[in-house]
Amino acid sequence: MKRNLLITSILGLVVIFVAACSSPAAQPSGDENAGQEVEGSIINYTFEPKDLEVKVGTTVTWTNLDSVEHTVTANDGAFDSGLFGKDAAFSFTFQTAGSFPYYCIPHPNMIGTVTVVP
Secondary structure, three states: OEEEEEEEEEOOEEEEEEEEEOOOOOOOOOOOOOOOEEEEEEEOOEEEOOEEEEEOOOEEEEEEOOOOOEOOEEOOOOOEOOOEOOOOEEEEEOOOOEEEEEEOOOOOOOEEEEEEEO
């Protein structure tokens, strides 16, 4: 299997995409989207990116780049990081489709949404 690698920078985040190339005769082996990972950050009292769209089974990791503690807390209670400080990270794997608005408890003006698609 041949792999193509693309590295790009989005809003100061480095995102690495690996695309698998296979022959037309190759058959997929299970859910190709399971186990994907997406990186986000908390910087200058904002979630970057603010809104994400991911597939079921994706793990999103937020890293706190601010010097103060923040949380990543779902409005419906589906996930809650608790307070975490500079350079610490919180990860959550989205197992169901839907829209998951979230915010920071100490800074409720910090908001974002993860939209999970099948």
